[in-house]
Amino acid sequence: MTNFPSHKRGWSELKREMNEARSNDLIWNNDRTFKPAYFAGDDVLxxxxxxxxxxxxxxxxxxxxxxxxxxxxxxxxxxxxxxxxxxxxxxxxxxxxxxxxxxxxxxxxxxxxxxxxxxxxxxxxxxxxxxxxxxxxxxxxxxxxxxxxxxxxxxxxxxxxxxxxxxxxxxxxxxxxxxxxxxxxxxxxxxxxxxxxxxxxxxxxxxxxxxxxxxxxxxxxxxxxxxxxxxxxxxxxxxxxxxxxxxxxxxxxxxxxxxxxxxxxxxxxxxxxxxxxxxxxxxxxxxxxxxxxxxxxxxxLGWEGYRKIVLDLIQLRKKFLAGINAIAGLRVIGNPQTFQFAFGSEEFDIYAVADAMEDLNWKIGRAREPHSIQLMINSSHHSTADEFLSDLETVSARVAAGNIKARDIKSVYAT
Ligand SMILES: Cc1ncc(COP(=O)(O)O)c(C=O)c1O
Missing domain, CATH: 3.40.640.10 (Type I PLP-dependent aspartate aminotransferase-like (Major domain))
Known part of the structure; x- marks a missing residue:
């Protein structure tokens, strides 16, 4: 339990401490992060x-x-x-x-x-x-x-x-x-x-x-x-x-x-x-x-700006969905019409794939019904889509061959 601070401290010292403290936090708009975050470019931010x-x-x-x-x-x-x-x-x-x-x-x-x-x-x-x-x-x-x-x-x-x-x-x-x-x-x-x-x-x-x-x-x-x-x-x-x-x-x-x-x-x-x-x-x-x-x-942004972003993300989603569906054993779930979607497998343990992708420093979500990996895409993922799909293919093949087993990680939305 932390006690109430008894003395004043300088802002520069506190700022340094806070920057250190946040060094392990998720970088929400990083191009390897597919967890829920909404990023439309540095200018919009x-x-x-x-x-x-x-x-x-x-x-x-x-x-x-x-x-x-x-x-x-x-x-x-x-x-x-x-x-x-x-x-x-x-x-x-x-x-x-x-x-x-x-x-x-x-x-x-x-x-x-x-x-x-x-x-x-x-x-x-x-x-x-x-x-x-x-x-x-x-x-x-x-x-x-x-x-x-x-x-x-x-x-x-x-x-x-x-x-x-x-x-x-x-x-x-x-x-x-x-x-x-x-x-x-x-x-x-x-x-x-x-x-x-x-x-x-x-x-x-x-x-x-x-x-x-x-x-x-x-x-x-x-x-x-x-x-x-x-x-x-x-x-x-x-x-x-x-x-x-x-x-x-x-x-x-x-x-x-x-x-x-x-x-x-x-x-x-x-x-x-x-x-x-x-x-x-x-x-x-x-x-x-x-x-x-x-x-x-x-x-x-105006109508014009949102329309452009949405069209761009529709095209990016198409690339992800086609790439995922082309990987042996994987299938996109349902018919995603927006920019968060999930994919799973009836042939191997998708949570083992999720673990291995996380080991490659991809930040991804999980859903439970059915067991699936969940991605939320934004414009920053243009630069990493090819690498992501290539890693996903490699990892899926290794899981399918029995070379990777799932850790005991459950699907957690928020606690
Ligand atoms: C469909 C839907 N409804 C409600 C919420 C809750 O929104 P908030 O987290 O802003 O309270 C969310 C959050 O992701 C959502 O996806």
Whole structure:
């Protein structure tokens, strides 16, 4: 246990100590790192960091009353994201600290909406596909709700018949993901929304990972289904700006087809000495830097910039997928439409391949169902794609020949 420091220390000494301490940390945007990180080049990073730094101490809790510039960025960002996700007139959104909070706020909004529109009297339930993000379980713990997580996921997408069967008198919400975290595909949002409508349920789309990919990717890939407000039954969408929008960390949005539904996620309180306290999310203090960073990067790149990045990554993904599928015994899982995907093997132990690739200093992810290696790609991987695929081929052949055994490493998402 560390005691409270008794003496002052100089910043240069502390800085040196911190630089030493971080020397073993993952270099998130290194071209050998395929773990979740969002990098669109040094110029974009500079914009994200400098704009964050300009507002590093401003508290977005007070944007409306004290920081008109932050309030302007927030207002403009809502319009920008509504436009991106085909929101009709009357749609809007609010900002949160990340995807987990956005999904949690979607659950709260649906829960409060259901009190007025739904007759169930027990614990409110939501039905989610097997592949949905664990943030829904976290939301259920906080909001005293229940998650019914489907067990079946044929071809990784949701089993629609099982989803409908799981609906009870207490179900208030269905969730689709665009994409779910692991495999990069898009859930059949239109079909799920039809089920939601038929049963009078709230339809939420978790597009934390894909909200800034799919609108651009759909221009180049006609197999990507509609997933946003153009599906008339979708009531809310969570979308992270600190992922593929390339903002600095700490900002996501919960977008609503009907912006008046934001009243359901607002907490207002007046009966204390401080006066009216009213926030549209879970957070109190929020980083002004994250808002400034999102506003700056989105305006820096524009539609043109994101479109170019997405096209470039589609081509890079093609190279990875073709290269992986060409290696004996390996196969890409599912139909990745975004930039995180997984591959496994029915012939040999893919975790042994993962161990050996890590020994060659590749930083990769793992998934469990089925056992697989997970890659998230970004533009820095152009320089290492050939070397990665060549190492993968060599290592896979050695594992297949029985020359490498797996260490006892489990798949861990986060602890
Ligand atoms: C699909 C999806 N939803 C929600 C989240 C949670 O986002 P955050 O880690 O920003 O809370 C993630 C994170 O990767 C995600 O991939």
């Amino acid at each position: 500079e914009v994200a960091q400098e704009s964050y730094h300009m507002y590093i101490n401003e508290n977005a809790l007070y944007s409306k009353t004290s920081y008109p510039s932050l309030y302007q960025y927030e207002t403009e960002l809502v319009g920008i994201i509504v436009d991106l996700l085909n929101g009709p007139d009357g749609s809007g959104g609010t900002f949160t600290s990340g995807g987990t909070e956005s999904n949690l706020m979607a659950m709260k909004t649906a829960r409060e909406w259901a009190k007025e529109h739904h007759s169930g009297s027990g614990t409110p339930e939501i039905v989610v596909p097997r592949t949905a993000h664990p943030s829904f379980e976290k939301g259920a713990a906080v909001l005293e709700m229940k998650v019914v997580r489907l067990q079946e996921s044929p071809n990784l997408t949701v089993d629609l018949a099982a989803m409908e069967k799981a609906i009870t008198a207490n179900t208030i919400m269905l969730v689709g993901s665009a994409p779910p975290y692991n495999y990069g595909h898009t859930d059949p949002v239109t079909a799920m929304g039809a089920i939601a409508q038929q049963h009078g349920l709230w339809m939420h789309v978790d597009s934390c990972l894909g909200g800034f990919i799919l609108p651009f990717a759909r221009e180049f890939d006609s197999t990507i289904p509609e997933f946003d407000f153009s599906v008339s039954t979708v009531r809310s969408i969570s979308v992270d700006l600190h992922k593929y929008a390339y903002s600095a960390k700490g900002i996501s949005a919960l977008m609503l087809r009907d912006k008046t539904h934001a009243d359901y996620n607002r907490t207002s309180f007046n009966d204390w000495p401080g006066g009216l306290y009213s926030t549209p999310n879970l957070s109190g203090s929020r980083s002004g830097g994250a808002i400034a960073s999102a506003w700056a990067v989105i305006n820096y």
